[in-house]
Amino acid sequence: AQKVTQAQTEISVVEKEDVTLDCVYETRDTTYYLFWYKQPPSGELVFLIRRNSFDEQNEISGRYSWNFQKSTSSFNFTITASQVVDSAVYFCALTGGYQKVTFGTGTKLQVIP
Amino acid sequence: DSGVTQTPKHLITATGQRVTLRCSPRSGDLSVYWYQQSLDQGLQFLIQYYNGEERAKGNILERFSAQQFPDLHSELNLSSLELGDSALYFCASSAPHRGGRDTEAFFGQGTRLTVV
Numbered sequence: 047a048q049k050v051t052q053a054q055t056e057i058s059v060v061e062k063e064d065v066t067l068d069c070v071y072e073t074r075d076t077t078y079y080l081f082w083y084k085q086p087p088s089g090e091l092v093f094l095i096r097r098n099s100f101d102e103q104n105e106i107s108g109r110y111s112w113n114f115q116k117s118t119s120s121f122n123f124t125i126t127a128s129q130v131v132d133s134a135v136y137f138c139a140l141t142g143g144y145q146k147v148t149f150g151t152g153t154k155l156q157v158i159p
Numbered sequence: 160d161s162g163v164t165q166t167p168k169h170l171i172t173a174t175g176q177r178v179t180l181r182c183s184p185r186s187g188d189l190s191v192y193w194y195q196q197s198l199d200q201g202l203q204f205l206i207q208y209y210n211g212e213e214r215a216k217g218n219i220l221e222r223f224s225a226q227q228f229p230d231l232h233s234e235l236n237l238s239s240l241e242l243g244d245s246a247l248y249f250c251a252s253s254a255p256h257r258g259g260r261d262t263e264a265f266f267g268q269g270t271r272l273t274v275v
Binding site for chain 1: 263268
């Protein structure tokens with residue numbers, strides 16, 4: 047069975063602060079994919095990143111960075127110099143094999159101006 | 160724009176009624192997924208179709224059914240609606256990766272269903 051845990055239900059930061067969203071996963075698959083999605087107040091789900099289980103290199107995209115650590119089954123997401131537009135619910139997700147994507151419960155990020 | 164189109168965007172209906180939600184996947188994607196997002200349950204996987212065939216089933220109620228048509232669009236049918244079925248229903252599509260594993264799923268904007 048797959049499981050994704052996002053222990054942080056809600057986080058508030060002041061604009062320009064850095065913030066890290068935690069994601070811990072469980073899977074028995076040896077090959078799997080991890081994702082982050084953003085759901086802004088408008089409701090749509092926006093794909094941010096996919097990482098496969100064989101690639102533990104950290105990734106940076108602008109103000110976003112991801113830290114994948116297989117040893118701790120974690121795939122954390124950091125936003126540097128947060129902005130009000132970053133306010134959203136962020137979902138971490140996992141899929142392996144011919145399976146549906148399993149989502150975490152989401153972390154609501156509020157960036158205060 | 161993800162390339163996945165869902166209609167309608169909003170739907171208000173009464174208890175006991177039946178509705179059909181429609182999804183057009185991204186061009187070339189063979190897999191379609193349906194998800195329900197409610198306040199208390201979070202994002203729940205309902206069902207997956209691949210090239211017209213049901214591939215995986217999640218927490219889908221017997222009152223709900225889905226199908227994927229030869230042109231790859233999909234419909235989710237919800238019947239005998241209850242107040243608790245009010246939720247945001249997402250459709251997602253993905254292209255098969257090498258080895259048959261699906262990778263990233265791109266989501267439609269969702270259909271907000273309100274049952275009154």
